Amino acid sequence: MIDLIAQHPIYAALIALGTLSIVFGGILGFAAVKFKVEGDPIVEQLDNLLPQTQCGQCGYPGCKPYAEAIANGDAINKCPPGGQATINTIAALLDVEAPSLDAEHGAELDIPRVAVIREDECIGCTKCIQACPMDAILGAAKQMHTVIADECTGCDLCVEPCPTDCIDMVPLETTLSEWKWNLPEPSKNVAMNLIASDKHPHRAEHGESNKGEAA
Amino acid sequence: MSYNVSSVRKVFDIPGGVHPPESKEQSLQLPLGPVLLPQRVVLPLSQHIGAPAKAIVAVGEKVRTGQLIAEPQGLFSVGLHASISGTVSAIEDRPIPHTSGMNAECIVIESDGLDEWVALDECEDYTALERDALMAKIRTAGLAGMGGAGFPSAIKLNPRADDKIDTLIINGTECEPYITADDTLMREQADAVIQGTLLLAHLLGAPSTVLIGVEDNKPTAITALKKAAAAIEGECNIEIVDFPTKYPSGGEKQLIQILTGIEVGSGDVPASLGIVCHNVGTAVAAWEAVRYGRPLISRITTVVGEALDTQRNIEVRIGTLISEVLEQNGFNADEAARLIMGGPMMGFALQDAGVPIVKTSNCILAPSKQELPEPPPAQACIRCGMCAEACPASLLPQQLFWYSQSEDYDRLQAHNLMDCIECGACSFVCPSNIPLVQYYRASKGAIKQAAVDKQKSDRSRERFEFRQARLDKAEAEKEAKRQARKQAAAEAKKLAAEKKEQELLQPTIAPVAAVPIPAAVDPEAEKAKLERALSSAQNRLDKAHERLDDAEPERRDKMAARVKEAELKVLDAQKKLEQFNTADNNDPVAAAIARAKAKASLPPHAKLTSSIEALKKRMTIAADKLSSAKTEGAATVDALQAGLDKMQGKIAKLQQELIDLGPEPAVEATVKEDTTPDPAAAAIERAKAKAAASANMSPADKLHDQITSIEKRIAKTAEKVAVARAEGSSTADALQLGLDKMTAKLDKARADLGELAPQVQPESAQNVDSAPEPDAASAAIAKAKAKAAATANMLPEEKLRDQIRSMQTRIEKTTVKVTAARAEGSDITDALQLGLDKMTAKLEKAKSELAELSN
């Protein structure tokens, strides 16, 4: 046996490789069982990126179902509350081109809103409570209802069922602690980021008008 | 005395840094000047980082200088004191010095010109006091870091138990151009600075190293401090360290690195390295608070800039309006380029001079147009790398700039954007004049916002999932109960069968004791029960009749009502018994239950469809029977006819429901099977359908749609109003209000529609009948539209029938109620009668409409 191996080093190599592959195969198989990932991680990740408004505008009964649908190949631009920012992050996660928001599902609001019940007009019918996916409405039958503004996602679903039409969607005001700086305006000006030598030859004529600025 | 004047401490260098023109001489020519006592002070409730203070005075209240007027809310907050004596004239939103130019809640005090102080609690020897008492003094004095950020000082003096502080650094650097407030403070009140430093050191448990760091461009201040330190009797280990001037050596982390050589890592707080850093202003304020009991009500501010006649440092009461300060220093508004609070590097432009001086206002800069011209427009980044060389935090500003532009927050964080101290050194050196700091501030804001949003969305998810789980659980419980009932019924049947068998086998033996089965439907027992109910109802009816006969005339009405009620009850009981008998006779109970069960387990769609099928089948049979009865001239014709009508009604109703459920099949494919008839899901369905429909609609169509939906809602609400009225319910008004509003909306929508396209009008569904039809094509379109509208409206005829039926039952109910109310002389009789009349009118209307429709 030893002689055979000594004479034909090729056998030695084959045996060594074979043993290695068996060992590693075993380790991999064990790891696959031992470290099995529960659930569908991509769905979890997608769900994490969605805004959790649970408004159903995407056509699914909540954000998780939409996350599942995306994982199964649905378009990623159906969520108006998330808007372009969410589309971009999802596109980055899935490594696809980011489309713009599908207008069919509604428009992105620039200011977040909350529902506010005009309390003296509330008759305590509990209809809005049943519609609220967030459990954000407090009240009991024949008692005045009110919205817990901190929990309301502004999904709009409570407005329609109200028989006295006393729920308003009120834009949230920015308070001092929420105020933040805006990006400086010229950042949107693409020409600003082009140095003359950067300009592509065939774009030169378009850049003509910016010359004065760049000089 | 361990302090050695000649000792030279080794100082270190920081990376980067710049040397902007210092421009400090202008304001140091004149000594510290007082300003007139202001006529009015405006004191923002939030002059610090953390929760705003809470006002504890009321409008109209008299306050004295130094009185606490707003107390801190929680630990991370700072109190506020009246800076003049007078009357609180308002507590309201006023413009405050903030980059946003927004308003915030302020307490406004009108001066009485007296400046009467509250009694101050002086303390000769603070070392005799407990640490807690000392801390309380500092906490109630309203101290917030006076260097710029306004961090509550008491928190910094209260390091976590596991952070052993061995170094106290007092920051007298003041590296920003123009500002000389701390310089002036150190020159004029060097003793107080040294005393304050000793006090802070005492509070921190006497750290081994106590340093006062001053840039070497303030020789006068350094000399004054050294003199003051040398004059202290007894133990004093304060070192006054001077080091080369360089911007921004006054940043906390930068100063620590200069004085100790220790670099505070990304995300670390100095306290975790055993270092605490305070501003000289804070040290003095702490000293005054403890020694003299004086809260923080004034500060030294630099008023500088070529647009002013007098450039100097002033001691000013907190809350004095900046416009007042400027006026007293000869402000030429025409010359001023802008108004800056803070220095030219880190300050911000004020949009309005009507804002007050706050605890953190160290400088008001009013430069002329030549002095600080508007920054030239930004150019493209040429990747020169000068910003990276200037950055004291060793960041890569140009990278951060690119990532900020592309809003790539992950990369920004990976490049430690959060370590940027917003010093502006990078913008200062940038040859392309890019406002880099503004990009960083915006990105930092966006990152923080994203974190907040993430938190909120996580909480939303949790709540949503919890709700879902709760609904599922309720559903499961219901299902379990249903199952239990079914099982019990089956068992009861089995038992009954067994009993029968046994009886057959052993007729002489007494039957086994009945096994008590809760909720078991024993047909026999049930029947007996119903029969009992019927007989007792009949009994009552008889009695009522008797009493009616005996009754005095005035009680007759009441008695009559009772009789009527009793009659209804009897009828009810009879009906129930009948139903039971038929059900019992037709089919074994189990079969019925099985059928019901099968139905229940079907999705709502299939359920409805199958019920409709079944009804239709029954209807055909009934129709057959009817025709045969007719031919035979049997007496049952009428009854059969009535039954047939009823069935028709039922079918119509079910069909309506089916339509209500929506164009299911398409949706069913996408929606998960578990779409329970949960109102939220239903609402989502509706929203979805709406969104889908409105997307490919023209505005006119959308309006139509809106109008239909409003009309629907109006109809619903109108019904509710009627009911509420009839019941004399208190909600009637509210409902009516809602109804009015909806009507207004409807009118508006209609008006909009009219405006939108006059040529569309003739095609509108409402006007189809009356509208002139210009040509065949448009007529066809109109017809198609009408058809669409008809289907959308869910078969008006059926709807009407449905309405009529519901009206009739409601009228019946209300009639009973009215009679009862009348008999009892109740005061809601009128309201009820009104509701009844209205309902009757409505019924008539619906009937006539139906007649019209079927014609």
Ligand code: SF4
């Ligand atoms: S549209 Fe967006 S926020 Fe609304 S349910 Fe769908 S994924 Fe959630």
Ligand code: SF4
């Ligand atoms: S209160 Fe209304 S808008 Fe807010 S989450 Fe609930 S249903 Fe949506």
Ligand code: SF4
């Ligand atoms: S502003 Fe930020 S990035 Fe620019 S130099 Fe200062 S610390 Fe560095």
Ligand code: SF4
């Ligand atoms: S200094 Fe300005 S131009 Fe130079 S690399 Fe930095 S951002 Fe670009």
